[in-house]
Amino acid sequence: MKKKLYIFIVIILSFLIFAMYKIFVENKTIVEKDTILAMDTQISWVIYEKPSLYPLDLNAKIKTRINELVKLLSVTDENSEIYKVNHHQERDIKLSEDTKNVVLFALQMAEKTNGALEPTIYPVLREWGFTTGKYQIPDETKIRDLLNYVDYRKVSLKENQIYLPEGMQIDLGAVAKGYIGDEIIKILKANNISSALINLGGNVQLLGTKQNGDLWNIGLKSPNSQDYIGILRLADCAIVTSGNYERYFIGEDNKRYWHILDGKTGKPADKHINSVTIVTKQGKLGDALSTALFVMGVDEAINYWKQNKDENNAFEMILITDDKKIYITENLVDSFTLQDKYKDYHMVVVTL
Template sequence: MTYKRNKYMALTAIIVVCVIFLCSCVNNYSSVDPISKTEYMLGTICTITVYDDKKDTVIDKAFNRIKEIENKMSVNKSGTELDAVADSAGKNFVKVSEDTFYVLEKGKYYSEKSSGAFDITIGPLVKLWGIGTEHAKVPSQQEINEKKALVNYKELILDEKSHKVMLARPGMSLDLGGIAKGYSADEAARILKEEGVKHAIINLGGNVIVINNNVNGNPWKIGIQNPFEDTGEEMGTIEVTNKTIVTSGIYERYLEKNGKKYHHILNPFTGYPMNNNLASVTLVTNVSIDADAMTKNIFYLGVDKGMKYVKTIKGLDAIFVTKNKEVYITEGLKSNFHVDNSSFTLMDGK
């Protein structure tokens, strides 16, 4: 049995930030060299690049904010506020920070909107499978049934007045891996803007935010990961200004046993990885935390239902890539998305 991790694979199994205007544009239109920093946070490779005349401390402030969020709600660290909530499950309320409470509120909202297809109480199942860790395994049906019974967003109790939280039954736990990166990206963008940054790319392992246009006044060109490659190869590009681009795909983390791959996007209803014809879903919108949470539900819905769902939400667009390399896009991306890889076929709508 093998498992795949993304710790040392920058831009592998994530959106590839293709700075297609590259250094030539920076040199032609600006005398300022970009500053960039990469760190491993939130269980993935995180890179922030600023194209303004700013000091490195600007990026440091953004990373410090991400670290602050990670220390409160990452499943990759021990002693977090989520651990405290799990330890008190079925017993007591736990007071959490404003950050954690906000993300839990958002998480429960999107859990409700998806009728549980996205469920932030999926912690027991995520830990059981351990995909992306050294402890990854294919659990028995009995193990899955036991942990699946502990997943129910309706049993997350939130006291808004006191910022206290409780899970209703012992053994329950939270997993914010499907939403915390989005919040972190939004907060990093807020910090940069407050520091006067006008041109930047934030890439938190599949959650990308671009600030304004690039330095020559044109939209950023962002590469969309080829979901069948581990090398950061793109399958297409999208041109965007002041947007977030968030991708979920079956290539990000997986384990392989007896020739079968099990990806990390779990179905709360079955306890197994989601199984449909999709290889990846990319959402394009204004707020990263919203896109982060919605990708899992839209992935679960598949192309037909997912496309219909996206059309009901103002300001939201999507790119669906199927396992047979068909690409479907929503109307808002007709003029700014391009398939660059000849093995993929852009289909005529849904």
């Protein structure tokens, strides 16, 4: 009798231990990390989810989608669709749906920003060596000649058919990473993920909050050093920064030349801005505006912000200038903390 009672108690205890373990494991949040090199950028993601809900093939799905888009959008990959558009003898080419969507968005943003975002700048960008690594300062005559092939208004896109005049080439680098980030977010949402952080170089995209409900802490890089000038506390948005400290070279004249070119001059945009950070819902919009507003300069960027407050185009921004001023739109003030060592920077709140 005692033996049967003992066995019964052991079975009950085993069941309770198993049940408690199962409850613990199913409610425990796991951290899933992965990374891939694409478009000269280390793309990484951190996903938080319960083990029982985490799809086993999720990382593979993300990598597959990234590789699909790179094969379409890369300007240097000889097998990409954009490369073929730029080098095909026939200037009238049918695009895939993804490439069409990105080209259309880039052209729309070029129109909205009056060419501050210029997707046909590629011939000039290449001449400076920013796509090849063979940096040089082009002479004025060469720049003037190449600017004859820079004008987004000459690109014709009808449904999936694109036409480029001879000599013109397009570069989607100012929107491609943002589009890729948006596509990763779509995959995560489709797989019921509610908390994730995606890092695409100068682009960060957040899905939801941290797993415990807290806001994410995102460092804003200092234009003049390797540390952070401040911290943004945000959730469920895209944070995109473009700056003159990212890709640049020092010329023989000891001046710094950066990769963000003004489509009207063919030279690095120099409106005394060191960096532009955009906070918005769409990565591709943040990508486009971080470049465009850098080209515009402070006054024009502020006017653009004031004129684009509808739901589809709304964004917030931080502009850091070379005279140690930080222009920050009013809705970001409570989300931003300036690091103590940068207290000599003057904060200017931008209001409507």
